[in-house]
Amino acid sequence: MEYARRQQQKETNQKAMNKEREAAKEKLHKLxxxxxxxxxxxxxxMERVREELYLEEQQEANRQREILEMEKKIRQRLMMQQTCQQQMAFKEVQRQAEREEEEAFRKIMLVKFAEDDRIEQMNAQKRRMKQLEHKREVEKLIEERRRQHEADKEFVAKEQALEEEREALRMKIIEEERQKLLKRHAKQLLGYLPKGLLRVDDLAHLDEDFRKNFQTRDADIFSEDDWEDYN
Incomplete structure (x- = not known):
């Protein structure tokens, strides 16, 4: 009987210990x-915060780009207006010079015709008729000069337009090749790109890794005009 009781107690104690161990294991597992x-x-x-910060930085960068673009367009518009005003002033000066030149030409030709026809030796009636004839001839000459002048200007304008088209095509080809080279090699050359090769607006066309790895130390590779616009 005593042995059975001890065995029973032993089993009870063992079960209690097992239960405590299981409880401890469960508690540890839970912890x-x-x-x-x-x-x-x-x-x-942390990842969400980083993503939110990155998105905010991207949005801020986009806003800054939009502001810079707007400021650049405003400056360009003002420069165009100023250039237009200067061109108008120049054209007015040019027209005035042409009028003065025509007037001088008119006087010279009238004097020449008068001398050639010796109108001072004519009577008043013939002299008036001859003077009118001279004026008509001079006006014809002036009109012919104007037509020739306009034709010359039109020719020069056409040549200039053709040259501008050729230059625009050349610059387009150069820009396309530059973009191809940047997309192909910019990441490998990060930190070694020569100044002026990379522009601020190029960053939008390059991949995400390049923009992430682009550091402030590389800002001096922008051309001076782009860097002024960026700031």
Missing amino acids: LSEKIDKERQQRED
Whole structure:
């Protein structure tokens, strides 16, 4: 009987110990699970914060680009207006010079015709008729000069337009080749690109890795005009 009682007590104690161990293991497992969940949640929170910061930075960069583009367009518009005003002023000066030149030509030709026809020796009636004839001839000459002048200007304008088209095509080809080279080699040459090769607006056409790796130290590779616009 005593042996049976001790065995029973032993089994009871063993069960209690097993139960305590299981409870301890379960508690430890729960603590580890909670710790893992907490760390995972922290990582997810940090990743979300980083993503939000990155998105905010991208949005701010986009806003800054839009502002810079707007400012650039305004400056260009003002420069165009100023250039237009200067051109108008120049054209007015040019027209005035042409009028003065025509008037001088008119006087010279009238004097020449008068001398050639010796109108001072004619009577008043013939002299008036001859003077009118001279004026008509001079006006014809002036009109012919105007037509020739306009034809010359039109020819020069056409030649200039053709030259501008050729230059625009040449610059387009150069720009396309530059973009191809940048897309192909910019990442490998990050930090070694020569100044003026990379422009601020090029960043939008390059891949995400390049923009992420682009550091402030590389700002001096922009051309001076682009860097002024960027600032």
